Amino acid sequence: MHMDSAESAPGRLGAVLAAPRSGVVALGPHGPWLVTTPGQARAVLTDPDRFDFPGDVSRSGDLSASRGDTRSGHVVFAPLDRDQVASGLAVFDEEWPAALTEHDRRTPGTPYDAMVLLRRPVARATTAAVLTGAPDAQRHAVADLVLAWIDALAPVIAARRPPGRWSRARRREREARLALEDTLAETPALPGTPAEAAAVLAAGIQVPIAAGAWLLAHLAQHPLGAGEAVHAVWETLRLTPPTWVTARITTREVDLDGQVVPSGAVVLVSPLLLGRLPDLVPGDVDGLPGFDPGRWRDDTRRPGAWLPFGAGPHACPGRNLGLALLTHLAEWAAVRHISLADHVGIDQSRGLSPLPCRFRVAERTEPPP
Numbered sequence: 001m002h003m004d005s006a007e008s009a010p011g012r013l014g015a016v017l018a019a020p021r022s023g024v025v026a027l028g029p030h031g032p033w034l035v036t037t038p039g040q041a042r043a044v045l046t047d048p049d050r051f052d053f054p055g056d057v058s059r060s061g062d063l064s065a066s067r068g069d070t071r072s073g074h075v076v077f078a079p080l081d082r083d084q085v086a087s088g089l090a091v092f093d094e095e096w097p098a099a100l101t102e103h104d105r106r107t108p109g110t111p112y113d114a115m116v117l118l119r120r121p122v123a124r125a126t127t128a129a130v131l132t133g134a135p136d137a138q139r140h141a142v143a144d145l146v147l148a149w150i151d152a153l154a155p156v157i158a159a160r161r162p163p164g165r166w167s168r169a170r171r172r173e174r175e176a177r178l179a180l181e182d183t184l185a186e187t188p189a190l191p192g193t194p195a196e197a198a199a200v201l202a203a204g205i206q207v208p209i210a211a212g213a214w215l216l217a218h219l220a221q222h223p224l225g226a227g228e229a230v231h232a233v234w235e236t237l238r239l240t241p242p243t244w245v246t247a248r249i250t251t252r253e254v255d256l257d258g259q260v261v262p263s264g265a266v267v268l269v270s271p272l273l274l275g276r277l278p279d280l281v282p283g284d285v286d287g288l289p290g291f292d293p294g295r296w297r298d299d300t301r302r303p304g305a306w307l308p309f310g311a312g313p314h315a316c317p318g319r320n321l322g323l324a325l326l327t328h329l330a331e332w333a334a335v336r337h338i339s340l341a342d343h344v345g346i347d348q349s350r351g352l353s354p355l356p357c358r359f360r361v362a363e364r365t366e367p368p369p
Helices: 011-018 038-045 082-106 119-130 136-158 168-185 194-221 229-239 293-297 319-334
Strands: 024-026 033-035 246-250 254-256 259-261 266-269 336-340 345-347 353-355 358-363
Touching: 033 038, 038 246, 038 254, 038 266, 082 119, 082 319, 119 136, 119 194, 119 319, 136 168, 136 194, 168 194, 194 229, 194 319, 194 336, 194 353, 194 358, 229 293, 229 319, 319 336
Parallel strands: 033 266
Antiparallel strands: 024 033, 246 266, 254 259, 336 358, 345 353
16 A cells, blocks of 8 residues: 655645745745745744734634734643653553554454544543643543544635634534533633633644654554654654644735735745755755655754744644654554555645555564664
8 A cells, every 4th residue: 555645746735845945935926925945934933923823723713812922722832841741641651552452342353544543542642731730531521522623623624715604514613612611611720711722732632643643654654663763753744744834924014035025915834845855854855755764863954943843932832742642653663563454645624634544553573673
């Protein structure tokens, strides 16, 4: 079985990767504008006064009181600390084998679906890290409600235009969101308001699920060598970052390296594109589209320079937890033989995720090379 390549993908993904890598590029007569250098990307992501968020996660269009780090749905959260990461990883260490066992009990002999199998382990690990003051039962309830909201959000995010206020998709999303916020309102030591906590939990759960599925898909085709789990994680986030493009809106006319971008314009930053730049990634230029964890043995390049977790005030607060969960998953895969059960396509409807990622597992009889 094989995987589709982002380089051959249609739609916006293909357009971004095919764009000239020559500074600021207009993808249409009136934008959006794509920045193609690391310096420009950092300028856009670290200056919320000039480059603001375009809207909230539910696409409600409510931009009231919006400026910089106060935009609705995009409140700045402090990065998770070491103890929070350890709590989340401990939960994942319990939930991942439990998910495998439950699948084998319910449907023995059938392939695993990574996007399904990772849901509960990642959701419970993330809520354990974020909601440190809540009892286990309450955290588990929140995890299930976040997953329900993510599912209800899917058709809203994937729609070409934001659904109408009273559409079925919007009603389902609103009901799921309010159920989650009501439960969060009863949670002790909640970080931020219920709406703010809901937004950070949704992002902190959906992205690692997709990243973990991509990791398993890559490792099915490229068995991992000894000591390369962290390298495989970075290589996955380089080739298939779930948040492959992020947008900002100019608050006024801005000059980006000589290119004037008008006020109210959409400016795109793509970690997927930046991760293909030879200046940021070691190895032969012709090999950049390929999966090669070993390239990161070269310490002349810094992993993550293509900004898979963003940058500036809105950089992902769950970065360290995400890296820890993915590394744990890579270590699990390294001592097993993973094989794909189906062709892996690319779903661009909400970020970047494999469609599907169905795999089989066998014990590895030989040690990793």
